[in-house]
Amino acid sequence: MNSIQKKIWTLATIVLFIMAAIWGALTYYNQKTQDQYNDILQRYLRMNEVTSASQHMIASLNNYLLAPTPDNLELLHASKSNIQRAKAEVSELQNVENAFAITSYTNLIDSLVETTDRSLLFQSEKDSEASSDAFDEATRISKYISEMTLTLLDTELKTYDQFYRGIIEQSQELKKTGVLLLLLITFLLLLFTYWFSLSITRPVQKLTLAAKELSRGRFDLQIEVNSNDEISFLAKMFDRMRVNINNLISEIQQKAQLEKELQENKLLLQESQLRSLQSQINPHFLFNTLDTLSKKAYLEGSEETSDLLVSVAGLLRYNLKRLDRSVTLYDEVKVMRQYIDIQRARFTERLRLYADIDDSCLHVQVPGLTLQPIVENAVIHAVEPMEEGGVIWFRIIDGGERVFVEIEDDGPGMTKEKIKQILEEHVVETEGHSTGIGFSNVVKRLRLFYGIDDVMDIQSDGERGTKVILKIPKTRGIDSYDKAPDRG
Amino acid sequence: MRKTVIGILGLLCITLCYFTFVSAEKAFRSDWKLPQPTDAMQSQYRLVLITQELEMPFWKKVGEGAEKQAQQEGASLEVWGSYGNQEDFLKKIEIAIDTKVDGIIVQGLDTESFKNLTKVKAAFHGIPVITVANDVPMSESLRRTYVGSDQYQAGKMIANQLVQDMGTEGTVILLADAHQEYYQKQRVSGIQDVLKSYPNVRTEYAETPDTREQIIATTRDLMNRLPDVDAFIAVNADLAEAMLLEVGRRSQIEPYHIYSFDDGRESLRLMQQGKLDGMIEQSPEMMGQISVDMMLQWLRGETVPLDMNGYLTEIRMLKAMDAQ
The missing domain is CATH 3.40.50.2300 (Response regulator)
Known part of the structure; x- marks a missing residue:
């Protein structure tokens, strides 16, 4: 059975039981009182009956003596049996108080009957005088019976006086009890009903409150209902729902976060594309001009300048072309050498590059223009400001699954904060000039290209020398980078 | 607040319960002492x-x-x-x-x-x-x-007492009622048997109807006839009071020797008042x-x-x- 239903049933049963109990008690009491009243009335009626029966008998006897017909005799016999019956009934009324009186009474009735019989006997023997004497005596006895009835009734009244008063008092007390009982039951029922209704409505109220909180969007409040009925079950389900919704929301939030990151990446991509587009403005004119300049320099006998111009044109071309596509490490190294050639034209002996390249590693794919900005950085920080110039070590080492590309300089080093900034891809304010593609740009592109975070190490004691290690996987994790539109 | 309310309600509940139960007990208790029906009395x-x-x-x-x-x-x-x-x-x-x-x-x-x-x-x-x-x-x-009691003996006793008090000389009035009941006769004969042996004691036996007026009248008459009377004996004790009333009306009661029996209505009172000189007490x-x-x-x-x-x-x- 359901719990709330059970509760209601219990309440109804208790109320019903109380009502039944009271009804039963009252009915029983009423019945008892009624019986007592009946008994009392019976006593009086029976005694009175004897008087009337005796008088009736005398009348019958008189009739018979005056006119001795069988009819009258019949009547006489009838009244005789009547008085016998009355006597039997009266003798039942005997108790300690009136034993003597009742015995006397019944004996008196016997005497009456005997005297009547005697009168009849004398009548049948035609002794009318004796018969009449007996009749007189019977009449006297009948009179005594009447008197004794009155005496008995009087005695009864005295004997039962206390009893009657008790009955009256009790009936008055019963009224009072009834009122008190009504008050008590009303009070108890009100209390019980209040408690009972509370036990139903309180959980509902709690549930309502919880639902309100939920509708306001607070999903973190635990729904707790302490009851043992369906409401508690409902609350439990509700709570589970809340937890589920909570989970769903946090999932959605995570997704949104992801989406946002993706969006950022896209924006970044578009920005770089825009930049590359901008930088493509009329590049051919520039190349052609550079070629012309190179030719002119060659013709004028300045071979060195001509070569330098070719390098610049190559570098520029590469720069514009390769930014958004993968190239081999070999190409990168080549471009890096061209850049060094150009710089060497500027710094002459001050720039010394020592390269140690494992050729077997040159086939790995890298994003375009990854080495040049790092080398440029080294040149700017380690060579340019130094009067005596600087040394740059360039190594490509096969490290098993990865290829390590190390660019080391003997410049003044990098602070820890700066390293952190670079590795966390913050835009670094570049000192001096560069080709525009910064350090952090490289890091970002490498991470995007390989789909892993651990792509670069920067070692520097902050005083002298900086060593940048690119850790390039031999196989690429993702290839989304390639699918970027070619705008070369 | 809540505790106070609960306390008050509880108190109210207990009070109501108490009064209801007291009242119900009174209403439903049936300790009426009804006379027990009995058969033992028959024997x-x-x-x-x-x-x-x-x-x-x-x-x-x-x-x-x-x-x-x-x-x-x-x-x-x-x-x-x-x-x-x-x-x-x-x-x-x-x-x-x-x-x-x-x-x-x-x-x-x-x-x-x-x-x-x-x-x-x-x-x-x-x-x-x-x-x-x-x-x-x-x-x-x-x-x-x-x-x-042996009424004859009682009569003798009272007569002996009379002789003892009055002496062997005097007039005695015996007042009896007119019914001539057996016990009175016995008393009278007892008295007379004793007084017979005292020739100087004169006894006057009188009977009177037993209404108050008649007793008084008889007494008055007797005293008129016998002005030198010395003693009265009320053979029927009921007569004593009225007789004494009449005697008292005439003169002082003290000089007379007055005797009676204890089975009269006023016997004891008269005795205590000292109006009677002697009384036969029975058991x-x-x-x-x-x-x-x-x-x-x-x-x-x-x-x-x-x-x-x-x-x-x-x-x-x-x-x-x-x-x-």
Whole structure:
């Protein structure tokens, strides 16, 4: 059975039981009182009956003596049996108080009957005088019976006086009890009903409150209902729902976060594309001009300048072309050498590059223009400001699954904060000039290209020398980078 | 707040409960002392003591003695009677016979109708009759026995006392009522038997109807006739009061020697007031006890027949100074 239903049933049963109990008690009491009243009335009626029966008998006897017909005799016999019956009934009324009186009474009735019989006997023997004497005596006895009835009734009244008063008092007390009982039951029922209704409505109220909180969007409040009925079950389900919704929301939030990151990446991509587009403005004119300049320099006998111009044109071309596509490490190294050639034209002996390249590693794919900005950085920080110039070590080492590309300089080093900034891809304010593609740009592109975070190490004691290690996987994790539109 | 409310409600509840239960207990309790129905009474002997003067201390004592004895013996006894009304008294006897009591103890009444009732009707129904205090001769009443004082002896005692107080010379008025009852005759004969031997004592026997005026008239008449009277004896104790009233009206009471018996309405009071010089005191309680005892003995067949002459109870002379 359901719990709330059970509760209601219990309440109804208790109320019903109380009502039944009271009804039963009252009915029983009423019945008892009624019986007592009946008994009392019976006593009086029976005694009175004897008087009337005796008088009736005398009348019958008189009739018979005056006119001795069988009819009258019949009547006489009838009244005789009547008085016998009355006597039997009266003798039942005997108790300690009136034993003597009742015995006397019944004996008196016997005497009456005997005297009547005697009168009849004398009548049948035609002794009318004796018969009449007996009749007189019977009449006297009948009179005594009447008197004794009155005496008995009087005695009864005295004997039962206390009893009657008790009955009256009790009936008055019963009224009072009834009122008190009504008050008590009303009070108890009100209390019980209040408690009972509370036990139903309180959980509902709690549930309502919880639902309100939920509708306001607070999903973190635990729904707790302490009851043992369906409401508690409902609350439990509700709570589970809340937890589920909570989970769903946090999932959605995570997704949104992801989406946002993706969006950022896209924006970044578009920005770089825009930049590359901008930088493509009329590049051919520039190349052609550079070629012309190179030719002119060659013709004028300045071979060195001509070569330098070719390098610049190559570098520029590469720069514009390769930014958004993968190239081999070999190409990168080549471009890096061209850049060094150009710089060497500027710094002459001050720039010394020592390269140690494992050729077997040159086939790995890298994003375009990854080495040049790092080398440029080294040149700017380690060579340019130094009067005596600087040394740059360039190594490509096969490290098993990865290829390590190390660019080391003997410049003044990098602070820890700066390293952190670079590795966390913050835009670094570049000192001096560069080709525009910064350090952090490289890091970002490498991470995007390989789909892993651990792509670069920067070692520097902050005083002298900086060593940048690119850790390039031999196989690429993702290839989304390639699918970027070619705008070369 | 909540605790206070709960406390108040609880208190209210307890109070209501208490009053309801008290009230209900009162309403439903049924400790009425109803007389117990009984069958045991059937086997008991039902005796009736019938007297003419229910209100008299003397007869009350007889009744008490009888009831005490009856209770001891386990018989049921009722005291019936009249208040000086003979007709009522006789009716009671008749009713007693008609209600078939086992035994009747009755104050003897020396009249025809009484004798008729005891002799004819009681005998017809086989109900034993014992006379108490006042006897009626056996031959006339068919009583089983008599329980009470020896009235003849009482008469003698009072006469002896008189002689002792008054001396052997004087005039004595004996006042009796007109019914000429047996016990009075006995008393008178007792007195006269004693006084006979004193030739100088003159006795005047007078009878009077028993209404107050007539007693007074008779007394006045007697005193007129015998102005030198020395003593009065009220043979019927009931006459003493009215007689004394008349005597007192004439002169001082003190000079007269006045005697009576204790079975009158005013006997004890007169004695205490010192108006009587002497009184025969009987033993009413003993009479009651013995009469019931004898009746039961007869009914049980322990003593059959009972002593015809009766069972005499103690009498003694009570003098004025004893009573005061």
